[in-house]
Amino acid sequence: MKMDDPHGKRMPGGVVTLAHGGGGSAMRKLIENVLLPAFNNPLLAALEDQATVPLAELLVHGDRLAFTTDSYVVTPMSFPGGDIGKLAVCGTVNDLAVSGARPLYLSCGLVIEEGLEMAHLAMIVESIAHAARLAGVSVVTGDTKVVERGAADKLFINTAGIGVIPAGIQISASRAQPGDAVIVSGSLGDHGIAILLARNELALDAAVMSDCQPLHGLVAVMLGACQDIHCLRDATRGGVATVLNEFATSSRVGIRLREAALPVNETVRGACEILGLDPLYLANEGKLVAVVPATHADAVLAAMRAHPAGLEAAIVGEITAESAGNVILSTAFGGYRVVDMLVGEQLPRIC
Template sequence: MNTAGRITGIGQGGHITLAHGGGGTAMRALIDDVFLQAFGNDPAVAQEDQARFPLSRFTAEGDRLAFTTDAFVVEPLEFPGGDIGTLAVCGTVNDLAVGGARPVALSAAFILAEGLELATLRRVVASMAACARAAGVRIVTGDTKVVPRGACDGLFITTTGIGTLPAGCDISIAGGRVGDVVIVNGTLGDHGAAILCARGDLALDTAIESDCAALNGLTQALLDAVPDVRAMRDATRGGVAGVLTELAEASGVTVRIEEDRLPIRPDVAGLCELLGLDPLYLANEGKLVAVVPAEAAERALAAMHAHPLGRNAAVIGTLAEIPASGRRGDVRLVNRLGGQRVVTMPMGEQLPRIC
């Protein structure tokens, strides 16, 4: 985050003004007093327009570089279990981790609306810093822009992440094989349900919190136990249904999941029943879908159960051949009575602005 000098003292209260995006002293003070202090960047290094890394750092840990980017526009900015800042860090870390990469560093670009409370911005940035530390990554560069009041809802964040990919790691959504098993690391739909309740439109009194979490520790534990994980994907927008339909299509298999095995919190299930929603389609921000060989399922579950983010991990289904009457990309849910229904690719978001 570039700054031409150290200027502090914007205060704890107040609001973002257009001057904070004008490139002058107000913007320099904002960067210095809010972002650099939270992210722990050296002000001298932060005067540059880019972060710099020795190549040896990456070549020592892998033979390829993993790179991803994502934008976050959640409403409300703060919700039970997290805020837009934790989403921004966890979402980008997780996109790297489910590909088998070890996240190293992030950039963060902030679009701030005129009138945003500085106290809100400080809380979000503090959440980002704490989440990055917990995930073992650094936020090393970024940008800020200020737009007029009403041009965005308070705050949008875009994060980009880089990581190292170990030699021989070739996890792919197209890697599933007939006979493999499908595992999730915990309860489904928590984030989508938490955001829906946090918007206050339903006047519901619930204790549902977002599952927002960085999964790189869990994915590393899983890969240590089962190096031949076939596929992993974090189940964000579109939920588990979206991941499974992509898996079935890309891998050329039918995915069969069992309703009785789906780990769903009773309050989330009740909310979905009340509103006519399907928890398979609700967003998650700390859940992944992993596909492993059947003979490795017990090892995978043991490794996940030993990690705090995998205590409720469960096998929910298997990959099967496409039947003569079926088609590529089918996902079939077997209910408690033995009947089946086809789980289709989501046509659109059940809830907009969830991440």
């Protein structure tokens, strides 16, 4: 039986077998019928063991290469606001974008469990292709492995990405300076709570969409407002708290946050109160944390709020010379508490 995917294409029937990873005719058919049509581009169509990219095409965009990789093991594979395919593209694009780079090329490695429905695999592949088109990147090389039943959880994805950083951009976790402003691009914890609710393990009647989205466009408008952004990270596993602790440690500064300024969706806030979770530590897949000079903070904030990915952006704190290496939260009740680095894992298999 065949089925339709959300983009209107007919999906193949059957299931993935070990033969599809064996390097023979079945694998060739999987590549030709599922992967190549979705990722169609000249660099991939050559079907070599590597993608060959002319250096001249890279040098047009800047003077340094940004290179990153990540693996995605989220369960369930599909959730409100996205799926593992969209997540893999956005996560890798965002890791490039927060260096100031223009993302250009991705690799895609699929580890598939024997028995996964071919239609489900094809839908995830189409989601990867759709997310890549929206982000302006090309999937130019990849790999497929099939493992025995029980050796994986349906599908794992590894993506690596290449981008180019324009001359003059120097973004680093070690550049925060006393007086700088701390900005977040929107509501915290949406992805973490969306995944938790999608697992149907809790009797909570709530609807939360993952914030999974590419951030390269948002970073571009931020750099347009201030090329001297000091620090920039997307707040994924470990959330905003972990990112800020990394900034504080690398820059040897203190960070003072204002709890009242933190943007948190009311549904997420309610779920956190019920479950005893802290939104500062929850995973996000479409939010970033920036440290910018105070003199440019208002301009950067205005640019962010004019972009669809930064409508809820807020200045939430400042860098201080005191309490170096620590993040301190001014609570809504007038007190203070230390926001430590996350120890352990609040929620497993988030991304």
